[in-house]
Amino acid sequence: MFPVGLSLMSLLQSLFCYVDPGVGSIIAQAMIAGIVSVVYTLKLYGQKIKSFFSDFFKTKKQDHTTP
Amino acid sequence: MKEESSFRDASGFVFHDRGEVLRAVNKVYQPDFDFFTQSGLYAELANENKVVSHEIVWQHTPSEESIAFVLRPYQIPVITYPYEWSFGQLKDAALLTLEIQKRSLEKGMILKDASAYNVQFIGSRPVFIDTLSFEQYREGMPWMAYRQFCQHFLAPLCLMSQHFLLGESLLKSNLDGIPLNIASALLPLKSKFRLGLFTHLVLHGKMIGRFAEDRPDTAIQKINKRQLLALTDSLLSTVAGCHLKFSQTVWSNYYQNTNYSSSAEEHKTEILKQFCCRVNPKLVLGIGANNGRYSRIFSPKAYVLSTDVDFLAVEQNYIQAKKENDEHLLPLVLDIANPSPGIGWKNLERPAFLQRVKPDLIVMLAVVHHLVHTHHLHFGMLAQLAASLAPYLIIEFVPPDDSQIKKLPPLPSAKQELYSEACFEKEFGNYYSPLQKIKINHSGRVLYLFQRKS
Numbered sequence: 180m181f182p183v184g185l186s187l188m189s190l191l192q193s194l195f196c197y198v199d200p201g202v203g204s205i206i207a208q209a210m211i212a213g214i215v216s217v218v219y220t221l222k223l224y225g226q227k228i229k230s231f232f233s234d235f236f237k238t239k240k241q242d243h244t245t246p
Numbered sequence: 247m248k249e250e251s252s253f254r255d256a257s258g259f260v261f262h263d264r265g266e267v268l269r270a271v272n273k274v275y276q277p278d279f280d281f282f283t284q285s286g287l288y289a290e291l292a293n294e295n296k297v298v299s300h301e302i303v304w305q306h307t308p309s310e311e312s313i314a315f316v317l318r319p320y321q322i323p324v325i326t327y328p329y330e331w332s333f334g335q336l337k338d339a340a341l342l343t344l345e346i347q348k349r350s351l352e353k354g355m356i357l358k359d360a361s362a363y364n365v366q367f368i369g370s371r372p373v374f375i376d377t378l379s380f381e382q383y384r385e386g387m388p389w390m391a392y393r394q395f396c397q398h399f400l401a402p403l404c405l406m407s408q409h410f411l412l413g414e415s416l417l418k419s420n421l422d423g424i425p426l427n428i429a430s431a432l433l434p435l436k437s438k439f440r441l442g443l444f445t446h447l448v449l450h451g452k453m454i455g456r457f458a459e460d461r462p463d464t465a466i467q468k469i470n471k472r473q474l475l476a477l478t479d480s481l482l483s484t485v486a487g488c489h490l491k492f493s494q495t496v497w498s499n500y501y502q503n504t505n506y507s508s509s510a511e512e513h514k515t516e517i518l519k520q521f522c523c524r525v526n527p528k529l530v531l532g533i534g535a536n537n538g539r540y541s542r543i544f545s546p547k548a549y550v551l552s553t554d555v556d557f558l559a560v561e562q563n564y565i566q567a568k569k570e571n572d573e574h575l576l577p578l579v580l581d582i583a584n585p586s587p588g589i590g591w592k593n594l595e596r597p598a599f600l601q602r603v604k605p606d607l608i609v610m611l612a613v614v615h616h617l618v619h620t621h622h623l624h625f626g627m628l629a630q631l632a633a634s635l636a637p638y639l640i641i642e643f644v645p646p647d648d649s650q651i652k653k654l655p656p657l658p659s660a661k662q663e664l665y666s667e668a669c670f671e672k673e674f675g676n677y678y679s680p681l682q683k684i685k686i687n688h689s690g691r692v693l694y695l696f697q698r699k700s
Binding site (some may be wrong): 199200203205206209211212213 | 450460
């Protein structure tokens with residue numbers, strides 16, 4: 180699901196990072212970021228579909244009420 | 247003199263010079279610092295008062311070759327720590343950190359740490375103080391401070407929402423935040439069904455434990471920027487969804503249950519205004535200030551630390567201060583019978599409350615009788631403490647026949663005769679000279695203004 184290509188050691192050495200997240204936290208982050216980005220994308224599309232239909236029905240209603 | 251807590255980050259360090267707090271920026275960090283300013287991120291955040299503003303002061307540069315320059319940040323009136331904040335303060339500090347992380351990502355930067363100690367309060371306004379926390383984002387890199395954020399903010403907030411004192415005391419005893427597996431074990435089962443808490447706390451905690459033995463050269467997954475932004479949004483909604491589960495505590499309705507008539511209250515307010523004008527303090531420490539009602543008499547002119555042991559009263563105080571955009575009144579959770587100790591390296595990394603705060607006036611209204619009856623403290627001990635901290639003291643004496651005293655645990659008979667106005671004046675008189683003594687109208691209570699003996 181996620182390309183593997185970084186080593187935690189390289190990140191710890193090359194940055195000013197003094198916070199040691201641990202391997203488990205980074206793996207969890209990749210999993211959770213994957214899950215939540217899918218959820219957010221679905222929510223975004225859901226909102227788009229919802230607003231499309233609400234605009235559609237609003238326009239239709241206006242058409243009926245406009246003399 | 248170098249700040250004792252400033253040793254972890256190679257980007258620079260904080261030091262004190264001629265009464266000012268300064269921040270040295272090391273040459274190795276200069277590319278990131280330049281990016282922070284040139285990208286416009288610093289100007290945006292500083293203009294909105296989200297990040298502490300600073301100026302470069304070359305003349306203070308110590309003669310160390312590794313240092314590029316020195317910053318003089320806006321001077322925070324009093325440094326306070328997360329275990330002294332109310333639930334709402336910690337939550338606002340968390341939301342500020344996440345907002346800064348999100349806006350940093352949008353500008354091509356990322357927060358390299360997410361410690362709760364990076365946030366301070368100017369009155370009711372949280373501000374991010376660590377200007378060296380920003381580094382340039384490289385595509386694919388994870389957020390190295392994700393675990394730290396969850397330990398420093400999410401875990402204590404979840405615990406505080408259920409059991410405030412548990413979250414607060416675990417923060418005090420765990421310098422790098424509450425371990426996620428501990429927080430997860432202490433949370434009720436139903437709270438774990440929330441997606442945000444399940445992922446960022448429960449699953450995250452389990453994964454940390456599962457891979458605890460793995461070597462740091464293990465290959466790790468790349469995370470793209472869109473995923474990092476989604477992660478930040480998810481944390482934002484999880485933190486925003488944390489709420490205090492309490493609506494009432496012993497002291498949260500204190501001012502509805504006092505024995506003051508409205509005229510006595512008015513008179514007390516007038517006396518306090520008069521005392522305040524006489525002392526003209528710059529920094530006031532209010533002890534037992536409840537929701538800050540009387541602290542507000544001092545806060546237009548002075549900076550006031552409005553403290554109380556009751557977390558819900560402090561929460562109410564903070565909500566009110568936020569509504570008023572009050573930058574002179576800082577509500578804090580403080581038990582004066584057990585104030586925050588020094589923790590961390592040499593017990594100086596996060597100094598004790600009493601070492602950090604140097605008020606010129608202490609205000610103790612309707613609190614001494616509680617300390618004597620509940621904590622068995624003596625007048626002399628209270629006088630000694632107050633005199634060690636501040637040159638002026640405003641204190642209310644509640645007589646033994648007061649109806650509020652009858653609600654408290656009775657004193658042992660051997661101590662009863664020591665609780666009198668005469669003893670009170672004698673014991674405080676050892677450390678202070680009385681400047682004014684006024685009896686509150688329609689009440690047996692007395693207000694004193696004391697000045698420390700030289």
